[in-house]
Amino acid sequence: MTNLEKYNEAFTTTFEITEDQLANLKYQDIEAWDSVGHMSLIAALEDAFDIMMDTDDIIDLSSYEKGKEILSKADYGVEF
Amino acid sequence: MTFDEILSIPPYSLGREQKEKMLTERLVELTELHRRNCPEYAQMLDSINFDAASVHSYKELPFLPVRLFKELELKSVPHEEIVKTMTSSGTTGQAVSKIFLDRATSSNQQKTMVKIVSEFTGSSRMPMIIIDCPSVVKNRAMFSARGAGILGFSIFGAKKIYALDDDMKLDVAAVQEFLEKFKGQKILLFGFTFMIWQHFYKELLRLKDEGITFDLSGGVLIHGGGWKKLISEAVSHDEFHRRMKDACGLTHIHDYYGMVEQTGCIYMECECGHLHASVFSDVITRRPIDFSECEIGEKGIIQVVSAIPESYPGHSLLTEDEGVILGEDDCPCGRKGKYFKIDGRLKNAEIRGCSDTYAAKF
Numbered sequence: 001m002t003n004l005e006k007y008n009e010a011f012t013t014t015f016e017i018t019e020d021q022l023a024n025l026k027y028q029d030i031e032a033w034d035s036v037g038h039m040s041l042i043a044a045l046e047d048a049f050d051i052m053m054d055t056d057d058i059i060d061l062s063s064y065e066k067g068k069e070i071l072s073k074a075d076y077g078v079e080f
Numbered sequence: 081m082t083f084d085e086i087l088s089i090p091p092y093s094l095g096r097e098q099k100e101k102m103l104t105e106r107l108v109e110l111t112e113l114h115r116r117n118c119p120e121y122a123q124m125l126d127s128i129n130f131d132a133a134s135v136h137s138y139k140e141l142p143f144l145p146v147r148l149f150k151e152l153e154l155k156s157v158p159h160e161e162i163v164k165t166m167t168s169s170g171t172t173g174q175a176v177s178k179i180f181l182d183r184a185t186s187s188n189q190q191k192t193m194v195k196i197v198s199e200f201t202g203s204s205r206m207p208m209i210i211i212d213c214p215s216v217v218k219n220r221a222m223f224s225a226r227g228a229g230i231l232g233f234s235i236f237g238a239k240k241i242y243a244l245d246d247d248m249k250l251d252v253a254a255v256q257e258f259l260e261k262f263k264g265q266k267i268l269l270f271g272f273t274f275m276i277w278q279h280f281y282k283e284l285l286r287l288k289d290e291g292i293t294f295d296l297s298g299g300v301l302i303h304g305g306g307w308k309k310l311i312s313e314a315v316s317h318d319e320f321h322r323r324m325k326d327a328c329g330l331t332h333i334h335d336y337y338g339m340v341e342q343t344g345c346i347y348m349e350c351e352c353g354h355l356h357a358s359v360f361s362d363v364i365t366r367r368p369i370d371f372s373e374c375e376i377g378e379k380g381i382i383q384v385v386s387a388i389p390e391s392y393p394g395h396s397l398l399t400e401d402e403g404v405i406l407g408e409d410d411c412p413c414g415r416k417g418k419y420f421k422i423d424g425r426l427k428n429a430e431i432r433g434c435s436d437t438y439a440a441k442f
Contacts, residue, residue, distance in 0.1 A: 027183070028163040028183060034163075034164070035164065035186070035190075035231055036217050036231060039231065039234050039235070046238075052205060052238055053205075054203070054205075055194045055198070055203060055205065055235050055236065056191075056194070058235055059187060059190055059191055059194065059235070062187075
């Protein structure tokens with residue numbers, strides 16, 4: 001599975017949504033991505049890429065796009 | 081002054097004058113913001129002919145009684161921008177406060193809380209044991225103070241378990257397995273004071289008699305929510321610390337004071353046993369007779385101010401708690417700002433606090 005597929009799967013599984021809903025998806029846009037859902041998403045991403053995220057990055061991950069940007073940072077080194 | 085600018089200031093780095101200047105600027109701006117955007121708040125300020133231009137210190141700003149958030153739905157943003165509504169803890173039948181959050185305020189609360197707690201635990205995330213039951217965070221539409229507390233602290237948890245099941249019974253096997261898995265690592269424990277005492281500490285004692293022990297000497301416990309019930313069982317702060325150490329070796333324990341009306345700005349207990357105000361907020365003690373400011377060492381009603389709230393007019397509130405400012409900028413722990421202790425609730429005030437409202441059932 002590619003990194004993008006893993007990344008998408010973390011979202012679709014956690015929020016029970018389909019891939020076509022991912023583009024432009026932002027925190028609090030859908031009911032499932034509330035503060036509880038957010039922590040579940042972080043756990044799913046950490047498991048998928050075997051990383052541990054910083055608290056600042058967890059707070060900053062406010063959209064589907066922003067998440068890719070954060071995970072691409074040197075700290076995590078996930079390439080998309 | 082934006083909140084992002086304030087967030088870049090280390091939480092315990094400002095002395096009295098610098099902090100007063102910074103907070104005054106921000107809190108006057110917030111007062112004006114809410115006056116423009118919350119009609120009820122504007123009426124209140126108009127009725128006392130409040131004039132922001134005459135304010136020299138945030139100590140002169142008006143304060144709302146926390147109780148008002150039970151009676152009025154106060155917000156300073158359009159309804160469609162509200163992403164979360166938080167409620168205070170209350171005993172059954174008691175009215176609860178409703179606090180309306182938009183994205184910015186909600187996110188600033190979490191950021192602030194992380195800044196403050198990191199000063200005590202370090203910024204790295206740890207395996208975390210939540211001493212509560214998972215169902216507390218289940219009702220997502222209406223967030224209780226208890227759920228918000230757990231969720232707020234969860235960001236520090238790398239891997240998490242709930243130590244209690246939904247009947248508030250300790251899951252011994254799960255906790256044992258968790259501790260085995262993360263042996264040698266610093267573990268974060270979080271919970272509310274009475275729940276820890278009733279469902280964790282007492283259970284540890286019972287298990288000890290059966291020869292089952294837990295070693296939490298490498299852990300750090302953060303707890304809050306009120307002491308009322310423990311004080312009625314004659315368990316003091318020092319006694320609580322002593323007993324936790326005897327039961328499981330925990331020595332790294334921090335109480336905190338905070339309320340849902342000013343989520344994010346929590347007051348953490350330092351190594352010297354004092355609650356500390358960070359640069360993001362402050363406590364002022366006031367004399368009940370005329371609301372003038374108390375001296376250091378004089379008991380009074382606690383007013384809290386917070387630099388965070390933009391979506392509801394809760395930046396300056398009079399609580400129903402009593403306390404004493406113990407000093408300012410000179411705590412032996414080295415942190416600047418005021419340090420204080422809480423002396424309980426005003427007589428005839430309603431019970432509140434996540435620990436105390438739960439304990440009322442016992």
